[in-house]
Amino acid sequence: MSLKFSYSLLAPFYDLAIARASAAVRAQNLQHLPAEGALDVLINGIGTGLDLPFLPPSHRYIGLDLTAAMLSRARARTDALRVSLVQGDSQALPFADHSFDHAVLHLILAVVPDPAACLQETARTLRPGGSVLILDKFLRSGENAWLRRALSPLAGKIATRLDVVFEEVLAQVPQLELVSDEPVLARGWFRAIRLIKH
Numbered sequence: 001m002s003l004k005f006s007y008s009l010l011a012p013f014y015d016l017a018i019a020r021a022s023a024a025v026r027a028q029n030l031q032h033l034p035a036e037g038a039l040d041v042l043i044n045g046i047g048t049g050l051d052l053p054f055l056p057p058s059h060r061y062i063g064l065d066l067t068a069a070m071l072s073r074a075r076a077r078t079d080a081l082r083v084s085l086v087q088g089d090s091q092a093l094p095f096a097d098h099s100f101d102h103a104v105l106h107l108i109l110a111v112v113p114d115p116a117a118c119l120q121e122t123a124r125t126l127r128p129g130g131s132v133l134i135l136d137k138f139l140r141s142g143e144n145a146w147l148r149r150a151l152s153p154l155a156g157k158i159a160t161r162l163d164v165v166f167e168e169v170l171a172q173v174p175q176l177e178l179v180s181d182e183p184v185l186a187r188g189w190f191r192a193i194r195l196i197k198h
C-alpha cells in the first residue's frame with residue numbers, strides 16, 4: 001500500500017482523529033513565525049490544513065502534499081490567507097533553492113520513508129537565516145521502544161514511521177542548526193523542534 005493511497009482513504013477521518021489533540025501544540029509552535037512582514041513560508045506536508053488557522057495572515061504560503069484528497073480539504077481552510085497548494089513529494093521538492101524564509105514541518109518528517117531527504121530538501125529551499133518548525137514523534141538515540149520499532153515497518157507503509165531518531169536525521173543536514181527542542185505530547189514522544197539555516 002502506498003502512502004498516497006492510504007492518506008486518500010484516511011483524509012475524511014483525519015481531522016476527527018488529529019485536530020483537537022494537536023491544536024494547542026500547533027498554535028504554540030507556529031508562534032515562532034514572525035507576526036509581521038510578507039515572507040515566503042513553506043508548509044511541507046500540509047495535509048488537511050490544520051495549521052492554517054494559526055498562521056499570521058500577512059505572509060505568502062505554499063502548502064505541499066502528496067495526496068490530492070488531503071489538499072482538497074486544505075483548500076477549504078485557505079480563505080483568510082494567501083496560500084498556493086501544490087501536489088508533490090517532500091523528499092524531492094519542486095521548488096528552486098532559496099525559495100522560502102521559513103518552513104513548517106508538522107507531522108511529515110516521521111511520515112515520509114526518507115526523513116533525511118525531506119529535511120535536506122527543506123534546507124535547500126530555505127534562504128540563509130531561515131527557520132524550520134518541526135512537530136513530530138521521534139525516538140531518542142539508544143531508546144529501547146521495542147514495540148514502536150517492531151510496528152514501524154507496517155505503520156510506515158500505512159501512515160507513519162514510529163522509529164525515526166531525530167538526531168540521526170539532523171546529522172545528515174549540516175546546513176541546519178538546532179535552536180530549541182521541547183517535549184510537547186505523550187511524555188516527550190512528540191517534540192517541537194526549531195532549526196535555523198546557516
Ligand SMILES: C[S@@+](CC[C@H](N)C(=O)[O-])C[C@H]1O[C@@H](n2cnc3c(N)ncnc32)[C@H](O)[C@@H]1O
Pocket residue numbers: 003004007018044045046047048049050051064065066067070088089090091105106107108111112
Ligand atoms: C500525518 S499527516 C500531517 C498533515 C499535516 N502536516 C498536519 O500536521 O496535520 C501526513 C501528510 O503527509 C502527506 N505525505 C505523505 N508522504 C508524503 C510525501 N512523500 N510528500 C509530501 N507529503 C506526503 C500525507 O498525504 C499527509 O497529508
